[in-house]
Amino acid sequence: MTDARPLLTIEDMRIHYDSVRGAYKVVDGVDVEVHRNEIFGLAGESGCGKSTLVEGILRLIEPPGHIHSGTALFRPFPEDPERSLDLVQLDYHEMREIRWKHLSYIPQGSMNSLNPVMRIRDQMTDVVMHHEPGGQNEINRNIAAALEMVGLPESLGALYPHELSGGMKQRVCIAMSMLLQPALVVADEPTTALDVNVQRAVLETIAHLRDQMGAAVIFVSHDLAVHAELVDRMAIMYAGVVMELGTVYEIFDNPQHPYTKRLIHSIPALGGPRERLESIPGMAPSPLAWPEGCRFHPRCPDAVPACSSATPRTIELDTGRKVTCHLFDPDIDLEQGSA
């Protein structure tokens, strides 16, 4: 990667949902970078804020939710990699220009993400017409190419969504996401609710997109096995913050954070002896009142007194991987919690 500037730099992102009982701090200070041409994974239990984080980047948060603070600097222009746009600050019209052309989306509920009363081709055409109007023939050629890339016949364009299977709809969404060759594709749980065969096809398609079209992908999934197979680097989220961040090999071969270790040990090993899986004790905390100190400490078997009193800093280890845990902080008194 000669290009030093990352494609997307998210800093201190906080997304809150207001309620009468107070603010639900669903995403509460996330820093991540996504580089060009990489597949970046976001993993974590349900409710950890991974989907909300990407919805924030896409500016799809609806009231009562709102982006409380933070920046998301996006540098989608290859000819001018220094030029950045803060996705959080763009107004509606500026954001509309960016959407799909530079930043596209493969939705979580792709089963219901297509307009039920429009033909597939019309739904693909309207997105092109709204960003790069061109001749109908050229658009049709692009649509046919996009459908072919995800393994669907061109004739499928004449059908309505209800005439397709779930996996076909998902692949239509993927084909749609690539139509304008965006710099970044956000895939929010694209394989959830699909059976394994279709899952495999979808994953291969996404990998193919990156290889062929040079797009970067943010891949959100709770399924660690899928991450292990697909992504280059990944962040493990817990309770609205990133616990550990590194390459997929580092995370799986040598997890550092106690949470990551527990999470990885809860996956059954294929072909190994059938034994009781380790699970993480306790329940995920509520975003209305995260635990004091480290958010994982009530469930952490390695917790020390400092964990309940001081918020851990994010420590950068040797190879650029980051861990948010007191155990790796050389400057902290583990018994007292003061640096």
Next chain:
Amino acid sequence: MKPLVSYVITRALMFLLSIWGAFTLAFFFFHLIPGDPVSAYLQQLEQQFSQTVDAADAAAMAAEMKARLGIDGSLPEQYWRFLGNVFIRFDLGPSFINFPKPALEHILEKLPWTLWLLGTSTIISWILGFVVGGIIGTFRNNFASQFLINFSLVISQIPSYFTALFALFLFGYWFVLLPTKGAYDPSIEKDLLNPRFLLSVARYAIMPAMAVVMVGVAGTLISTRSLVTTILGDDYLQFAHAKGLRRSHILMRYVLRNAMLPQITGLALSLGFVLNGFYLVEIIFNYPGMGSLFLSAIRLLDYNLILGIVLMSITVVLAATFIIDLLLPLIDPRIKLSD
């Protein structure tokens, strides 16, 4: 085309069966009303002209008149005879309110007025209600939308004869702006090619139409708004926003297009009820439509005319649902006809 043919045949048979059933019910229902219209009429004549008629002559006269009206003999006899006349010869027999003018002629005279007044009002109120409901459903958080929806909730519960009285008071009595009774200016020659006549027809229709439209708009507006609110929460709408489509396009092709399908069924049903729902409005404005005719028929217990009007109303309602059933597959791609 085969499923369509068998569908149409089944539905047409059902259609005939429903008309027959409704006819039978109405026939026996109106004959259950106590009283002998012919004798009552003859007595009234005697009083009016202060003459006594020989009892035998009066009885002979009554029998003659009943025979001409087809209401002599036992009830089952009358029923079979009437059924045959109506369904085989399309003959309702003479009317009693204006003996011996055929009942059908009365109906055909009044029908165009009702269709014009109420058909137009129903279509206008549907269009207005749909468009305004769609807009306030999309922008439901501003003051004007909140006001309109609450106002409509109140208006929709007011019976149309009350809004008719209110309009009459306001525009006919307080501000003398509009004619209060009739369907056209009687001083103008009744000629459909005369623009002055047509203008007066429109002017005379304003107030009764207003009474119907006000209530109708409120109903359509409320249901459209709730449909739109549901659609706005659907996945395909979030996806449409993520695609960066223009707002107006999303509103037209994604929101209103989907909200329109159930509302078109509603329009067809209310068009079917045009002959039933607004008799009181017609009577208040002395409009020469089916409402006034039905009132006179009931007053004199004119069986032939009453049954003719009932039959006409039922046929129109059933025809409207029949036609919409055939049209829906053309409008909504998800609906297919099957046996």
